[in-house]
Amino acid sequence: MIRWDVIEGNLPLIASKLLEHLALTAVAVGIGLAISALAAYFIRGRKRLVGPVTGTFSLLYTIPSLALLAFLVPVTHLSFLTAEIALVSCTLFILTRNILAGLAAVPTDALEAADAMGYGRFGRLWHVELPLALPLIMAGIRIATVTTLGLVMVTALIGFGGLGQVMLRGYNFRNDTLVLVGFVLTVALGLAADLGLGWLGRAVTPWSRARGT
Amino acid sequence: MARPGGHPLVAGTGDVMAVLTSTIAWFLDPAHWTGVDGVPSRTGEHVILSVLAVVIASAIALPAGLVVGHADRGERIATAVAGIGRAVPSYALLILFVPFFGLGFSSALPALVLLAIPPILVNTVTGIRDVDADTVEAGRGMGMTGREVLMDVEVPAALPVIIVGLRTSAVQVVATTTLAALVAGGGLGRYIVDGFARQQDDRIVAGAFLVAVLAIVTERFFTWIQRQLEGRPGTLRLDVPIAPSPFGGRVAD
Amino acid sequence: MTSPPSDAHRAATVAFDHATKRYPGTNTARSGAVQDLSLEVPAGKICVLVGPSGCGKTTSLKMVNRLIEPTSGRILIDGQDVASREVTDLRRSIGYVIQQVGLFPHQTIGENVATVPRLLGWEPDRRRTRSDELLTLVGLDAATYRDRYPAQLSGGERQRVGVARALAGDPPVMLMDEPFGAVDPIVRERLQNEFLRLQADLAKTILFVTHDIDEAIKMGDLVAVMEVGGKLAQFGTPEEILANPASDFVARFVGVDRGLKRLSLSRVGDLDLLPAITARPGDDAAEPRRRIMANPLEYLLMIDEANRPIGWIGQRQVPSGGALSVLMASAMSPLLDRRTTLKDALAMLIDAEVQVGIVVDDHGALEGLVTADEITAFRRRGAEGSGT
Numbered sequence: 001m002i003r004w005d006v007i008e009g010n011l012p013l014i015a016s017k018l019l020e021h022l023a024l025t026a027v028a029v030g031i032g033l034a035i036s037a038l039a040a041y042f043i044r045g046r047k048r049l050v051g052p053v054t055g056t057f058s059l060l061y062t063i064p065s066l067a068l069l070a071f072l073v074p075v076t077h078l079s080f081l082t083a084e085i086a087l088v089s090c091t092l093f094i095l096t097r098n099i100l101a102g103l104a105a106v107p108t109d110a111l112e113a114a115d116a117m118g119y120g121r122f123g124r125l126w127h128v129e130l131p132l133a134l135p136l137i138m139a140g141i142r143i144a145t146v147t148t149l150g151l152v153m154v155t156a157l158i159g160f161g162g163l164g165q166v167m168l169r170g171y172n173f174r175n176d177t178l179v180l181v182g183f184v185l186t187v188a189l190g191l192a193a194d195l196g197l198g199w200l201g202r203a204v205t206p207w208s209r210a211r212g213t
Numbered sequence: 214m215a216r217p218g219g220h221p222l223v224a225g226t227g228d229v230m231a232v233l234t235s236t237i238a239w240f241l242d243p244a245h246w247t248g249v250d251g252v253p254s255r256t257g258e259h260v261i262l263s264v265l266a267v268v269i270a271s272a273i274a275l276p277a278g279l280v281v282g283h284a285d286r287g288e289r290i291a292t293a294v295a296g297i298g299r300a301v302p303s304y305a306l307l308i309l310f311v312p313f314f315g316l317g318f319s320s321a322l323p324a325l326v327l328l329a330i331p332p333i334l335v336n337t338v339t340g341i342r343d344v345d346a347d348t349v350e351a352g353r354g355m356g357m358t359g360r361e362v363l364m365d366v367e368v369p370a371a372l373p374v375i376i377v378g379l380r381t382s383a384v385q386v387v388a389t390t391t392l393a394a395l396v397a398g399g400g401l402g403r404y405i406v407d408g409f410a411r412q413q414d415d416r417i418v419a420g421a422f423l424v425a426v427l428a429i430v431t432e433r434f435f436t437w438i439q440r441q442l443e444g445r446p447g448t449l450r451l452d453v454p455i456a457p458s459p460f461g462g463r464v465a466d
Numbered sequence: 467m468t469s470p471p472s473d474a475h476r477a478a479t480v481a482f483d484h485a486t487k488r489y490p491g492t493n494t495a496r497s498g499a500v501q502d503l504s505l506e507v508p509a510g511k512i513c514v515l516v517g518p519s520g521c522g523k524t525t526s527l528k529m530v531n532r533l534i535e536p537t538s539g540r541i542l543i544d545g546q547d548v549a550s551r552e553v554t555d556l557r558r559s560i561g562y563v564i565q566q567v568g569l570f571p572h573q574t575i576g577e578n579v580a581t582v583p584r585l586l587g588w589e590p591d592r593r594r595t596r597s598d599e600l601l602t603l604v605g606l607d608a609a610t611y612r613d614r615y616p617a618q619l620s621g622g623e624r625q626r627v628g629v630a631r632a633l634a635g636d637p638p639v640m641l642m643d644e645p646f647g648a649v650d651p652i653v654r655e656r657l658q659n660e661f662l663r664l665q666a667d668l669a670k671t672i673l674f675v676t677h678d679i680d681e682a683i684k685m686g687d688l689v690a691v692m693e694v695g696g697k698l699a700q701f702g703t704p705e706e707i708l709a710n711p712a713s714d715f716v717a718r719f720v721g722v723d724r725g726l727k728r729l730s731l732s733r734v735g736d737l738d739l740l741p742a743i744t745a746r747p748g749d750d751a752a753e754p755r756r757r758i759m760a761n762p763l764e765y766l767l768m769i770d771e772a773n774r775p776i777g778w779i780g781q782r783q784v785p786s787g788g789a790l791s792v793l794m795a796s797a798m799s800p801l802l803d804r805r806t807t808l809k810d811a812l813a814m815l816i817d818a819e820v821q822v823g824i825v826v827d828d829h830g831a832l833e834g835l836v837t838a839d840e841i842t843a844f845r846r847r848g849a850e851g852s853g854t
Contacts (some may be wrong), residue, residue, distance in 0.1 A: 113568030190300025
């Protein structure tokens with residue numbers, strides 16, 4: 001069923017689509033993280049804002065990605081921008097909620113100690129709160145990245161899609177090899193990101209595993 | 214907003230008001246409410262396919278999750294299923310199945326079932342495992358059999374978590390059923406895919422609107438059930454796990 | 467804002483000047499409000515704020531480092547109003563220890579201890595030296611603990627690190643809020659004693675909050691008893707408060723066993739120690755046996771080459787001849803030192819198999835014996851002396 005000559009002949013296509021897949025994901029998670037960090041910073045401690053903002057992000061998250069693309073296309077056309085808006089929209093909920101949950105999970109006694117020892121507001125945020133929120137923030141980045149890697153496939157419909165494009169081409173031309181290659185690479189990418197970011201999350205928070213004597 | 218060259222697929226002018234008006238007009242056109250391609254028929258297809266997928270997935274994942282969770286040996290299985298579930302995009306699954314099962318319903322259903330299993334399984338295992346150990350021990354102490362402990366103690370306590378798993382599955386299935394149109398399936402995705410093909414913005418946006426509403430209704434419905442069970446209002450959705458380990462639950466849609 | 471090292475060790479006076487904290491709309495009970503608190507803690511002394519929950523003792527403490535700002539009144543450190551100081555500078559110059567310790571879980575023990583030096587801009591080398599020095603000071607081996615994380619320590623070890631961290635900037639003033647409240651009674655006892663030993667050298671000005679009157683009497687040079695509503699009920703030395711409670715509230719709070727409590731104000735060193743009849747392993751049994759038979763205390767104490775106690779041999783177990791062996795020692799009594807309070811000593815003796823305390827010096831060498839009878843006799847004498 002797998003024809004190696006097809007793979008060989010399409011290597012440049014596969015390679016470029018793989019890169020596109022990674023680029024679309026990286027940009028989406030990067031921008032999503034920036035927006036989420038800002039949003040979390042502004043709504044934190046303002047109870048009246050938390051509900052509406054997370055509610056909006058949650059709505060964007062619930063709306064199927066294909067529908068989101070469909071809403072956008074008449075406005076922003078078949079553009080990179082359209083693809084990224086849809087992808088970023090889906091990361092916001094995961095990332096914002098994890099950042100907020102991470103900050104909320106910082107032990108209050110550590111905060112009190114930080115204040116009492118004379119940390120300023122930003123010193124406390126940077127040296128105490130963010131490091132302690134890091135396990136949940138990293139978990140958010142991990143979930144958001146793996147989710148986005150999957151969602152990128154759908155943007156094949158508007159001419160992007162990375163490996164989704166490889167699969168779609170295989171589907172359109174009845175080329176089973178391309179379908180399989182696209183599938184295997186996608187799953188491999190997802191697993192690699194899941195494991196890799198999980199490892200990274202543990203690597204940057206060595207203290208979270210320190211238990212017992 | 215630059216349109217990439219070579220993709221003059223959509224007639225979109227970028228005029229939001231025009232698109233909006235034509236979409237409203239589309240909904241008002243009685244022709245769009247009758248026949249195979251009418252809104253009731255497409256919505257029916259969408260709902261039936263989704264319900265079928267969730268029911269079949271539940272029939273597999275619920276008993277399996279109960280057994281694994283009760284035996285308290287499920288950590289690795291649940292972690293593995295969650296990890297693989299996250300990494301396999303539904304779109305990829307859908308297209309992968311076409312060479313095997315053919316176009317349309319016959320490919321869409323197995324893909325949707327596979328997609329729906331991980332959240333239900335993971336949440337069932339987690340829910341059962343996380344039941345307070347003292348409660349379980351109290352049940353045992355009163356002379357309950359393993360089965361009675363499971364049905365009378367563990368399941369009621371784990372129910373809210375299990376419902377969250379069902380909700381995650383259902384919302385994902387509703388979203389992914391939209392993609393079934395890509396492999397010549399029915400459902401509301403038809404409007405979007407056909408709209409792209411025919412360069413009809415009103416059809417695309419109408420389809421997107423219907424899909425979004427259905428997904429949100431599904432989400433609200435399960436949230437409502439969950440709140441009834443928990444007997445208290447919640448503000449945060451909990452179906453996306455905050456931490457993926459040891460039990461990641463989220464699966465990409 | 468570091469003080470020059472020369473006067474860094476100097477403690478400061480802390481004074482409350484009509485300090486009041488009101489919380490709008492709350493009833494006075496359990497609100498933590500403080501009403502017109504005026505008192506002065508001399509430099510180098512421990513002042514314990516004690517009272518039931520909601521009496522405002524923690525609020526009072528937190529007004530010193532401005533975690534809580536007073537509604538009216540002032541708090542003065544060495545005559546300077548804390549409100550006039552830059553808040554982060556102020557806090558860096560005040561040590562703070564709380565019950566939950568509040569160690570930063572993401573930092574190693576060494577980094578935790580060096581927090582204030584880091585904020586003060588010390589060089590890494592100096593910080594490291596300082597944190598090692600402090601860990602040693604609180605009885606933790608620096609090489610072992612420096613690179614561990616807080617989660618890897620026991621509750622008692624964490625409390626020690628908390629104290630070390632509070633001392634890191636060599637602050638003239640320390641605030642301690644139930645610092646030993648979260649550990650079990652045996653560990654608490656030990657931490658209290660060690661802290662008193664430390665303070666004998668450090669001579670910081672310390673405000674110490676507790677709800678436990680026994681701890682207050684043991685730790686305080688001065689005790690401020692507060693009552694619900696944030697009123698100061700009595701301020702004085704532990705002796706004064708035990709001898710002359712200023713009100714029914716104070717009398718009730720101090721408790722009916724005031725006589726017993728006063729035992730914690732005296733130490734083993736205040737008693738005349740009794741001599742022990744001793745022998746070393748290998749000694750011929752005949753001579754010790756003769757002496758022990760004539761002695762009112764029916765136990766012979768085995769000691770080693772360095773005069774460290776090994777254990778008791780009962781009168782009847784001493785053989786009439788032959789060499790004495792370590793194996794004959796069958797019972798042991800609690801080891802006390804001259805700083806052990808009489809209350810602790812009595813408590814230990816009551817539980818002991820042989821109700822005689824063995825007093826040793828810092829090297830563990832025998833100094834003498836203390837009996838429970840002697841302690842109770844001392845208490846009776848003291849009670850007569852103060853006219854209660």
